[in-house]
Amino acid sequence: MEPKKYPYLRLGVTLFVSLAAAITFVFLLLRIDDIKNFWDTVTTGLRPVIVGVALAYLLYHSCAALEKRMTRLGRGARPLSVALVMLIVVSIIAMFFASVLPQLIQSIRSLVTNLPGMVQTQLDRLSAQLEGQTEVAEQVMQWVESIENQLMDWIRSNMLSTVSVLSRSVLTLSGVVLDLLISMIVAIYLLLDRERYVAQLRKLFFAASRKSRWNGAILDAFHQANNIFSGFISGKLIDSLIVGVVCFICLTVMRMPYALLVSVIVGVTNIIPMFGPFIGAIPSAFLILLVSPGKCLAFLIFIVILQQIDGNVIGPRILGNSTGLSAFYVIASMLLFNQLLGFMGMVIGVPLFATLYYVVKRAAEFSLRQMDMPVETEAYAAVPYNGQQPQKETAPEVKPKASVKPRAKSRTRK
Numbered sequence: 001m002e003p004k005k006y007p008y009l010r011l012g013v014t015l016f017v018s019l020a021a022a023i024t025f026v027f028l029l030l031r032i033d034d035i036k037n038f039w040d041t042v043t044t045g046l047r048p049v050i051v052g053v054a055l056a057y058l059l060y061h062s063c064a065a066l067e068k069r070m071t072r073l074g075r076g077a078r079p080l081s082v083a084l085v086m087l088i089v090v091s092i093i094a095m096f097f098a099s100v101l102p103q104l105i106q107s108i109r110s111l112v113t114n115l116p117g118m119v120q121t122q123l124d125r126l127s128a129q130l131e132g133q134t135e136v137a138e139q140v141m142q143w144v145e146s147i148e149n150q151l152m153d154w155i156r157s158n159m160l161s162t163v164s165v166l167s168r169s170v171l172t173l174s175g176v177v178l179d180l181l182i183s184m185i186v187a188i189y190l191l192l193d194r195e196r197y198v199a200q201l202r203k204l205f206f207a208a209s210r211k212s213r214w215n216g217a218i219l220d221a222f223h224q225a226n227n228i229f230s231g232f233i234s235g236k237l238i239d240s241l242i243v244g245v246v247c248f249i250c251l252t253v254m255r256m257p258y259a260l261l262v263s264v265i266v267g268v269t270n271i272i273p274m275f276g277p278f279i280g281a282i283p284s285a286f287l288i289l290l291v292s293p294g295k296c297l298a299f300l301i302f303i304v305i306l307q308q309i310d311g312n313v314i315g316p317r318i319l320g321n322s323t324g325l326s327a328f329y330v331i332a333s334m335l336l337f338n339q340l341l342g343f344m345g346m347v348i349g350v351p352l353f354a355t356l357y358y359v360v361k362r363a364a365e366f367s368l369r370q371m372d373m374p375v376e377t378e379a380y381a382a383v384p385y386n387g388q389q390p391q392k393e394t395a396p397e398v399k400p401k402a403s404v405k406p407r408a409k410s411r412t413r414k
Contacts, residue, residue: 048179052186056194058234059085063191082191086184093180103260121290217362225355232351235318240270242318243310250306256299257291266303270310272346273330277307325354 028035043050063081070077190197202219209215244267251259262284269280281303289296325333330350337349365375374380 048182049186051179052183053190055089055183056187056190057230058237059089059187059191060194061230061234078192082188085191086188089184217366221355221359221362224358225351228351228354228358229348232354233348236271236273236347239310239315239318240267242314243267243270243306247306250302251299254295254298254302256288256295258287262287262299266306273334273350274327275334275346277303277310281307325350325357329353329357 062085063078066081066084067077070081073080205218206215209218244263247266248259248263251262256262265284266277266280269276272279281300285296285300285303288299333349333353334346337345337352339345341349368375
């Protein structure tokens with residue numbers, strides 16, 4: 001059937017498909033709550049698989065590096081490398097559940113129990129210092145009491161429920177252990193046969209893509225995204241672990257209260273770029289302030305020194321310039337993805353924005369090359385406002401020097 005003989009049929013099919021797409025879109029918007037519930041159900045059921053995929057992605061480089069050093073073992077190099085890496089992961093998880101988690105829960109429980117008394121002690125000190133100034137003392141006390149009431153309400157509604165849930169999870173570890181076991185099994189299968197799964201994804205991609213001219217650009221974007229995410233996330237996790245361990249050792253030597261709890265807060269929030277140190281230092285300093293204002297000041301000085309060492313020494317050596325983004329784009333990406341995805345958005349927002357930045361940059365450079373315009377950003381720094389486009393800088397032509405024939409030696413007659 002030639003389309004020129006049936007133009008109205010082709011137009012009708014196009015209108016029908018467009019109308020069906022619009023109706024489907026409106027239907028999805030009206031049932032957005034049901035779609036969210038369905039998505040939550042699917043992600044909850046597949047949570048061990050999702051965690052296993054993430055674990056395999058994080059452990060891929062370690063397994064590959066270890067496998068290269070075991071090439072003499074032949075086919076046994078890969079299973080042995082995966083087994084050794086998974087053994088290290090199991091040891092870390094077991095150590096966390098055996099030693100760190102019970103102490104962490106005990107610290108939170110003691111904090112919740114002793115918090116009202118510590119707050120009252122600090123209020124008594126404040127009222128004693130403001131004893132001679134009646135009006136200022138009343139205003140300050142009213143302001144402090146309102147903050148105290150809001151803080152206690154938040155603790156009763158959030159922290160106590162969180163502690164009870166953690167306590168029940170520790171007492172009944174069957175569900176957590178089962179999920180971790182399934183995740184580790186999924187990660188092992190993915191690591192052992194990783195080339196085949198990657199080949200299956202490429203096979204689906206080429207089967208769905210009909211335009212071969214875009215395949216190279218899309219695969220290049222995925223390759224760059226893999227480099228950005230793997231370098232940033234794995235490096236940031238190692239960096240945060242080092243910062244948390246150093247913080248715990250130093251706080252223990254300094255005899256700070258809640259050393260383990262504060263170190264966990266500092267280490268976890270250090271995963272967030274730029275804002276992480278401040279997010280972790282503020283609640284930690286408040287906890288120490290309730291015990292001793294002098295130790296709180298020493299803790300703040302220590303955190304400033306630790307973050308300077310991490311930002312100038314530890315972080316650059318581990319991360320390098322894995323994203324290639326300026327500070328402005330880092331802040332913008334964190335604020336945007338925090339609003340969209342919450343805490344996880346602050347963690348993955350920077351590498352995700354870096355990937356989008358790379359894709360947009362490649363598309364812009366391709367369009368500029370098509371118009372025979374320069375792709376360097378410096379060429380657009382001083383563009384005139386008269387609509388004239390910047391031109392490529394061409395190297396000046398070097399004219400070849402004219403060949404000079406050597407003069408013949410004059411013969412002198414004797």
